[in-house]
Amino acid sequence: MIKLIDQIGQEHIFENTPKRIVSLVPSQTELLCDLGLEEQIVGVTKFCVHPFYLKEIKEVIGGTKQVHIDKIKALQPDIIIANKEENTFEIFEELKGICPIWVTDIVSLDDNNQMINDFGVLFNRRTDAKKWIDKIKFAQKDFMNFVKDxxxxxxxxxxxxxxxxxxxxxxxxxxxxxxxxxxxxxxxxxxxxxxxxxxxxxxxxxxxxxxxxxxxxxxxxxxxxxxxxxxxxxxxxxxxxxxxxxxxxxxxxxxxxxxxxxxxx
The missing domain is CATH 3.40.50.1980 (Nitrogenase molybdenum iron protein domain)
Known part of the structure; x- marks a missing residue:
């Protein structure tokens, strides 16, 4: 069993690791792929341009502000990945009942690292998540040294x-x-x-x-x-x-x- 709280305070309980993912956020789609979850992604938005070929092999379910509810239902997702800023409250209301909606809220780099860590736990990609967090921290430290003067x-x-x-x-x-x-x-x-x-x-x-x-x-x-x-x-x-x-x-x-x-x- 997986019990986690997303970044807007919603508690989620999963009996098993979610296998069928719909992503409503381009940058988070890229993250999911970098965590080795490309095969588990079943639906993306028309703005999910990284990796460049993804829209050709996945179901396109609309944009970030307007989605095709019927297409998402037909995909039978285990989880929908959304974002407080990129998507809308109306979308969340329309999608309720299909499956759990995991919502991120990113303002700081700490928020970003928390999201990556959460995805590592949620999708059983802890090692990959830690590697990316370490890369980000190293790149940030290097840049802070570069920009200090x-x-x-x-x-x-x-x-x-x-x-x-x-x-x-x-x-x-x-x-x-x-x-x-x-x-x-x-x-x-x-x-x-x-x-x-x-x-x-x-x-x-x-x-x-x-x-x-x-x-x-x-x-x-x-x-x-x-x-x-x-x-x-x-x-x-x-x-x-x-x-x-x-x-x-x-x-x-x-x-x-x-x-x-x-x-x-």
Whole structure:
């Protein structure tokens, strides 16, 4: 018997290790595969792009905000892996009764490591989970040593346009910005992803660096010009959104990617 509490406080009891998994979160799909659970995954979202071939061999059950309930039922899953931010309360309500829904809630690297450890216990992959946690801790320690003498930059991290939206406080993105010694000018907002008025960005904090993420909105050069002309001397940098917002095993690659970002400054 397995008895565990997920990251939103739900208690789950399993008589046996769950064998048929539906994943509603791209980064967690990647994590499950890296833990050696690819065969057990029966359903994924259309945004589950790592490994690249997975959508060709698994049932695609919709997106992260809208899913095909009937498709999920037909897969007869033992467990559905979801996330508090990526998915919606409405989805959780619709899926109730099919099987247990394991919900993660990731804001910090400690949360991330806890998720990996939980999956190790839940799916009997403890050794693989420990290896990945050790890799992440080593990569983090190495990066903290790399960045310790770097200057602090005021930054704004854009995730959307029309309306303009940025990463705020209490987000995984903000956590990774802090580790990079990037001071988020919108970390003082109550909203996690506040809408902003672009012609007020100087008053908001006039960032030295403007990060335009590759996802969820695909920013282009014209958007860099549009935003940049409202800053004083802000440098615009296009960044890989997966590296700043995907948790799980992607974090190991993210630390190496951050070194590249710093080399451009």
């Amino acid at each position: 770097k200057p602090v930059y005021d930054v704004a991290y854009f995730i959307w346009r029309n309306p303009f939206m940025v990463a705020g406080n209490n987000t995984f993105i903000n956590e990774l910005l802090k580790i990079n010694k990037f001071s988020n000018i919108y970390a003082n907002r109550e909203e996690r992803y506040p809408e902003i008025i672009i012609n007020r960005i100087k008053l908001d904090g006039d960032p030295e660096l403007v990060f335009l993420s590759s996802e969820p909105y695909p920013f282009k050069e014209e958007h860099a010009f549009e935003i940049g002309r409202h800053t004083h001397h802000g440098k615009t940098i296009f960044v890989d959104g997966e590296m700043f917002s995907w948790y799980g095993t992607r974090v190991v690659k993210a630390f190496e990617y951050f070194k590249i970002i710093h080399s451009r400054l």
